[in-house]
Amino acid sequence: MTNAALHVARTGLDAQNAKMRVIANNLANVNTTGFKRDRAQFETLAYQAITAPGAPSSDQNKYATGLNLGSGVEVMGTARIDTQGSMQTTGNALDLAIEGNGFFQVLRPDGSTAYTRDGNFSLSAEGTIVTTDGMPVQPQIQIPDGAQSITIAADGTVSAQLQGQTEANVIGKLQIARFVNPAGLQAVGGNLLIETGASGAAQAGDAGIDGRGNIRQGNLESSNVNIVEELVDMIETQRAYEINSKMIKATDEMLQYANQNI
Template identity: 50%
Template sequence: MINSLWISKTGMEAQQMQLDTISNNLANVSTTGFKRSNVAFEDLMYQNLRQVGSATSEQSQLPTGLQLGTGVRVVGTARQFTQGNVQQSSNNLDVAIQGNGFFQVTMPDGTMGYTRDGSFKINAQGQVVTNNGFAVANGITVPTNAENLVISADGNVTASIKENGKMVDRQIGTIALASFINPAGLEPRGQNIYIETAASGQPNTGTPGLNGMGSLMQGYLETSNVNVVQELVTMIQTQRAYEMNSKAIQTSDQMLQKLGQL
């Protein structure tokens, strides 16, 4: 009887964490480049009261055992790095990745961060940076007299500069992408930034459009890959599972009351 109380408790805690994850997905439905997470569950250890296959006589064995479970727990959250929708914008500094790969940005401590958010800006020094001021790797600096900026599908960045009364196209930098053998192993740090971990493996950098890397699309942004309908359906399932676990606690309590009345 007491076991059922603790088992149901673990079920309610696990479903609460599932709901927290769904809430975070829905909260970021409009976040550029956001990748949804899903929760992975596993059952807890079992009380082995009767060993399966043990001998019941010299000629026979138990075909089944007697194991009592002790509940469930959340073992991890996995991100789904599927492609989000690509929407056109009116900013020529907006860049979307069509396919595999991450933009590389330099963090304040000098380490490298990775993001799918290509809504870039220009800071006071003319550097191409993220919305939080992190410089895009390779140090792209836009000249003050540049009148047009073009980012090609393979990452070449060119600017139209007026020289001797004529407009001349000059290459001012390149945007390289990075890929990981296990992107789900990246650690999210907020601000649309991921960092490398031992689980993700080391980054493989390369030119967009080559060797499995996605191509770049200037004037577009990748939206969140959260499917609102799917999240709402999962939320209903989570709510029902939570209610069933709470009902099991109520039933156990009622049975204990009956025992107390004897």
């Protein structure tokens, strides 16, 4: 039994260590544009059924509860919390934020499409709207050379006013992608997410329609990490780690006592 207790406590240490890593990543990205915090999810390991509930205890009686011994805990996964981050006004025409559900679409170097809430865009040398890593936003928008101003409406319509003209010309339209299960998207770094079987297929369309959020020009969405909440979780995780460590120490002392006195 004592050896089993050592194993159970070890799984507790591993699980709390994994949760601390999740918390550390949340705090590290507190200033990352469009970042969504993660939450560690736990599940019990297999149980050993010594006595099954309802098994006969005598000719006429049955066990009401039985005897089941757990074998520990593990982190079953991480859940991304997709709550809206606060809006930061920048005044930059190419800083965009999504108010509501949805993701910007960008073209990766391998030709696949990735999704992001980071609307910190800029222009390439060819006048294309791109991410900070140079990946073009989809559908691709080409800003004419010499454009005096760029306006992006809430529905994604992009207009540019050229020199010598009094009215702005529509030059394209940004689309927003939404997913049935956005928590199923896989993070690949660089503020990018990719589609998986759990997320469902991307449903791209105009902003503000069919559950897609509106685009806010001149704004960036802040991380939704709450520092106070993360610090409380960190303290709780640290205490749980210490308790599991003490369990290992107590079990070790029990084994020493048994070896010396039995």
